[in-house]
Amino acid sequence: MTRRVKQYINGSWVESNASTYTPVINPATCEVLAECPDAPVSEVDQAVKAASAAFEDWRRIPVLSRAQYMFRLKTMLEERFEDIAALIVSENGKTRDEARGEVRRGIESVEFAASVPTIMRGYRLEDVSSGIDETAERQPLGVFAAITPFNFPMMVPLWFLPTAITTGNTFVLKPSPQTPLSTELLFELLDELDLPEGVVNLVNGGKDAAMAIMEHAEVVGVSFVGSTPVARIVYETCAKYGKRVQAQGGAKNYIAVLPDANMEASVANIMGSVYGCAGQRCLAGSVIVAVGEAYEPLKAELLKRASSLRVGYGLDESTQMGTVISSAAKERIHRMVDQGVQEGAQLLLDGRNIKVEGYEDGTFVGPTILDGVQPQMTVAREEIFGPVMSLMHVPDFETAIEVINKSHYGNAASLFTSSGKAAREFKYRVRAGNIGINVGVAAATASFPFGGQRDSFFGDLHGQGLDSIEFYTDKKILIERWL
Amino acid sequence: MLNSFGSIFAFAIALEAQMRDYYQAIGAVERAKDADKRRQNLERVRRENVTEIKLEPIDGLDEADYVLNLDGAESQRNAEGLALRFYQDVAPKINVREAQRALERCAKQYEAYLA
Structure with a gap:
């Protein structure tokens, strides 16, 4: 029993x-x-x-x-x-x-x-x-x-x-x-x-x-x-x-990447933010906003790194991403990805049909990337709570801030840059409770208050x-x- | 695979357990104690320095490059050399300074053995 x-x-x-x-x-x-x-x-x-x-x-x-x-x-x-x-x-x-x-x-x-x-x-x-x-x-x-x-x-x-x-x-x-x-x-x-x-x-x-x-x-x-x-x-x-x-x-956390960011270090950290805990954390990066010339190199590096993530049972030390919580969650995430495609996003990396040897019935969703995401799309507005990255390309920093501030959520937002001026501007203007500068998971430590803004x-x-x-x-x- | 903070530390902890048993078997009592102390220290460092906001995938390391061979007349020197190389290779891959320092300290001890 x-x-x-x-x-x-x-x-x-x-x-x-x-x-x-x-x-x-x-x-x-x-x-x-x-x-x-x-x-x-x-x-x-x-x-x-x-x-x-x-x-x-x-x-x-x-x-x-x-x-x-x-x-x-x-x-x-x-x-x-x-x-x-x-x-x-x-x-x-x-x-x-x-x-x-x-x-x-x-x-x-x-x-x-x-x-x-x-x-x-x-x-x-x-x-x-x-x-x-x-x-x-x-x-x-x-x-x-x-x-x-x-x-x-x-x-x-x-x-x-x-x-x-x-x-x-x-x-x-x-x-x-x-x-x-x-x-x-x-x-x-x-x-x-x-x-x-x-x-x-x-x-x-x-x-x-x-x-x-x-x-x-x-x-x-x-x-x-x-x-x-x-x-x-x-x-x-x-x-x-x-x-x-x-x-x-809930949350819909945006990560903006400027062309002057250290791309390799940024992508490594973004991987942890988007795919850590299979995307099931309220501080998970969800929408990556590539600014101007950052787009092409960022897209290439994100795809390379996400494609090589090792998905498996968490008790195996070499597993880099585990499962989502349930088959219901898995189905919901699949539906969100479908909806993103229906609304015009391109599926750059599809993790929906992943099979993990020895755990064929497990509720795994592989790393997924939707490209060409626009602010009005459901995948850009609503929480997915799964390992799905929505990649958005905007022309400049101002547009990035504008897009982020249109979200009805405000838990976290991050900026990857080497510009102190841009970092300060981002921190000052973005309406989120937790701001990361070159940090994709802006998690308050125990002696600091933790909470978001807006919804x-x-x-x-x-x-x-x-x-x-x-x-x-x-x-x-x-x-x-x-x- | 040595592709994460935990997998690197798990490998290091297992390596020190192997070294401890090996030193004990050949009667190198002090070095066996050192290896066990390193093992315990690595367990503590793993526990205290696993930092959620800096957990990132690690690449460029292959576990097969660091498999101990404890047979043969030169086994001790070879094993210590391999352990030194392991710690020298993995320490720069760890992005939490205190954890990196613990691995560097292990490397220094093996370096001293081999000097």
């Missing part, structure tokens, strides 16, 4: 009473790894109530003691590093290096949370009036929750949970039902930490569980990472129920960095006079 993923509520592993389950499938081998419960609303309620009950005691644990849990969690993650990476590969399909990179980024968030005793401090001003002092203190708020996606099943939960609990809140996590195993392993480590019961809780499921979290009166704030349509619903629902919310949505982000405070301290705490003002 297939193993069923458990939930972690009030310090114990519990079986769900779900009536339906989602199969967790290794996308390369098609092996069913487990079944993920679609937790009923009552189980979400149990998790939230456990977190709520734990809050008052947990916030009184000294912040230095709370931070110690993070040091121990970091050690555990380092010790289990390779196991975690292998598990991510198994359920997500990315390469081993990409999984290692994900775990590393997750650990960096834990390290950031260990610094909470320093960065959570308030501030004070003497004599705001004669003999009166004023102080701002940061206080935790209660139960926070996160609803996290399949593409970074370990890293994204670690953007939120460590800082939330170290600032004194309690937490409920609902991971993607497609990749619940990495999170389950994370909770095994949290269980070993011996945190007080109810401080961290794990529930599984899909839309119903997510709605139950957002509508629950005892949840004070929600972090979400996923697609734009869902992010919009999360934002609206949380606002309706009076919660703090940070909802990170890529709904909310005020971004994830990570000092924004996360603001998100997870409220500032209380004390005005005092001693008579």
